[in-house]
Amino acid sequence: xxxxxxxxxxxxxxxxxxxxxxxxxxxxxxxxxxxxxxxxxxxxxxxxxxxxxxxxxxxxxxxxxxxxxxxxxxxxxxxxxxxxxxxxxxxxxxxxxxxxxxxxxxxxxxxxxxxxxxxxxxxxxxxxxxxxxxxxxxxxxxxxxxxxxxxxxxxxxxxxxxxxxxxxxxxxxxxxxxxxxxxxxxxxxxxxxxxxxxxxxxxxxxxxx
Amino acid sequence: xxxxxxxxxxxxxxxxxxxxxxxxxxxxxxxxxxxxxxxxxxxxxxxxxxxxxxxxxxxxxxxxxxxxxxxxxxxxxxxxxxx
Numbered sequence: 001x002x003x004x005x006x007x008x009x010x011x012x013x014x015x016x017x018x019x020x021x022x023x024x025x026x027x028x029x030x031x032x033x034x035x036x037x038x039x040x041x042x043x044x045x046x047x048x049x050x051x052x053x054x055x056x057x058x059x060x061x062x063x064x065x066x067x068x069x070x071x072x073x074x075x076x077x078x079x080x081x082x083x084x085x086x087x088x089x090x091x092x093x094x095x096x097x098x099x100x101x102x103x104x105x106x107x108x109x110x111x112x113x114x115x116x117x118x119x120x121x122x123x124x125x126x127x128x129x130x131x132x133x134x135x136x137x138x139x140x141x142x143x144x145x146x147x148x149x150x151x152x153x154x155x156x157x158x159x160x161x162x163x164x165x166x167x168x169x170x171x172x173x174x175x176x177x178x179x180x181x182x183x184x185x186x187x188x189x190x191x192x193x194x195x196x197x198x199x200x201x202x203x204x205x206x207x208x209x
Numbered sequence: 210x211x212x213x214x215x216x217x218x219x220x221x222x223x224x225x226x227x228x229x230x231x232x233x234x235x236x237x238x239x240x241x242x243x244x245x246x247x248x249x250x251x252x253x254x255x256x257x258x259x260x261x262x263x264x265x266x267x268x269x270x271x272x273x274x275x276x277x278x279x280x281x282x283x284x285x286x287x288x289x290x291x292x
Contacts, residue, residue: 117251119251119252119255119257122257152243152244152247152248153244153247153248153251153252155248155252156251188255188256188257190251190254190255
């Protein structure tokens with residue numbers, strides 16, 4: 001029985017459906033509204049979905065679709081595994097977090113997150129600090145905000161998320177191209193996005209599911 | 210006699226525990242395995258590692274992770290593992 005709701009993120013009040021593969025085999029995403037907000041959800045039959053590669057990707061995919069839907073929506077992403085017992089409990093959360101959600105939506109309006117990883121070639125020796133500084137300067141000039149992420153590998157010279165104005169996307173693309181031109185012979189640039197601003201939204205709402 | 214024996218033994222037991230803890234820490238470092246899983250994925254994504262190699266390594270690391278988790282759970286009940 002799939003009477004629980006898996007929530008992906010929160011948007012300004014809207015009513016839409018998306019045919020998409022969601023977490024735990026769901027095939028259609030829809031909205032649950034409360035006041036000025038709506039949550040994007042799919043049905044789910046467990047309160048505790050497994051964090052598999054497939055489910056994590058599905059979570060991202062749905063959010064990306066929302067992000068690109070209707071010419072670009074602003075969405076406050078929820079973390080993986082946000083399951084609500086039913087629509088009532090979800091609406092309670094929307095009500096309880098109304099101020100925080102509204103504030104976040106306003107802050108990230110028109111912005112999207114991009115990820116940049118600089119991965120040094122296996123045999124290359126580089127001055128990591130110098131690269132970080134030079135590349136960081138270029139990226140910072142074309143973005144609104146940045147966030148340092150964990151460098152989980154010795155080969156990762158840089159792992160950052162950038163908040164970029166969607167209208168300034170071209171400038172950020174150019175910055176990435178420039179860094180690729182400068183250092184392409186010793187490293188690989190992994191450039192991903194647009195993502196919902198996972199790394200720039202931090203809302204904690206105490207609730208009972 | 211019993212007291213003296215106990216005192217003599219104590220430091221040795223303590224050292225034994227520390228060594229044991231360090232071994233557990235090193236062998237079953239869940240975070241390090243997680244990092245390796247991420248690295249494996251990254252290297253595959255940027256085309257530095259073949260799909261075959263990626264899949265093989267992924268399975269290996271997953272098994273390691275399961276073993277490490279289980280071992281930590283069992284061992285932390287017996288010896289104190291420094292976090």
